Amino acid sequence: MSTAGKAQAIGVDRMRTSALARDLNFLLARANALALAAANTALAEHGLKPRSYSVLALAADDVLPTQRELAEFLRLDPSQIVAIVDELEKRGLVERHPDPSDRRANVVVATEAGRALFARAQKSTRAVERALKAAVPPEERERLGELLRQLAFRE
Template sequence: MAMEKTTVPTPRVDSLTLEVVELIGTVVARYHEEYEDAAAEHSLTGAQARLLGLLSLEPLPMRRLAQKLRCEPSNVTGIVDRLEGRGLVERRPDPNDRRVKLAAATQEGRRVARSLRDSLGFAREPLAGLSAAERESLRNLLRRMLDA
C-alpha cells in the first residue's frame, strides 16, 4: 500500500504582515547602508567595523568572533591582522587557556568604535521622536519576534 503524502498548509499572509515585513527590511537596509558609510569614514570595511565594535565590549577568541560574524575563522584572522596593523586591535593570550589567543580592542580601537556608534544617527534620531513607552513597546515587540 502506497503511503499518501501529507502536506502542511502554508499559512496565508495578510497584507498588514507583508507591509510590516517590508518595513523591517527597509529599516535593516538603511541601517546597513549608514553603518557601511560610517565605517568608510574611518577607512574601515563593514566587517572590520563590526569586529571592532564587538571587541570594544570585551576581548574574544578568534573562533567566537567567527561565530558572531557568521564567517570562517580564516576570514577573522585576516580582519584582525588588518586592524592590528592599524593599532586598533591586539592579540593576547587567554588568561584561562594559554593555547587560545584573544583579540582585544586597543584604547584607540575603543575610541574608533565609540566614534562609529556615535555617528549612527539613522536609528537614534527617529527613536528619539517616540515616547519612552513607545520605545519600550517597540523593544518588547522586537524581542518577542526574535524569541519566536
C-alpha cells in the same frame, strides 16, 4: 515624468499592500538593508565597516572574545574574522593576545588607539540609530529593541 512617476508610485503602493510586505523575513531583510546602508556611510569616514565596527566594539568593551566567539556572535565564518582582525591589527586598533586558558585561541583586545576610534565611531552609529528609531513612535522604541533582541538571540 508625471505619468511615469504616477505609474511607479502605483506599483510601489500595490507592492506595499502585497502579501510579501507582510512577510516577516522580507521586512527584516529590507529594514536591515536600509540600516546597513546608513551605517555604511556613517562608518566610512572612520575607515570602518559594520563588521569591523562590531569587532572593535566588542574588543573595546573588554569582552575578551576569542575569534571563534566573534564568529558565532556575528554569524560569520571564522575565516572572515581572520581578515577583519588582520586589518584592525594592521591599523593598530586591536591586538591578538594568546588566551591563557587555551593556547589555540586568540583573545582580541582593543588598543588605546582602538578605544579612541571606537568612541568617535560610536557617536556616528548613535546618530544612525536615532534616525532609524525616528520611524517608530517614541513610546514604542524601547519595545522594538526588546523584540528585536528576542529575535536575534532566540535559540
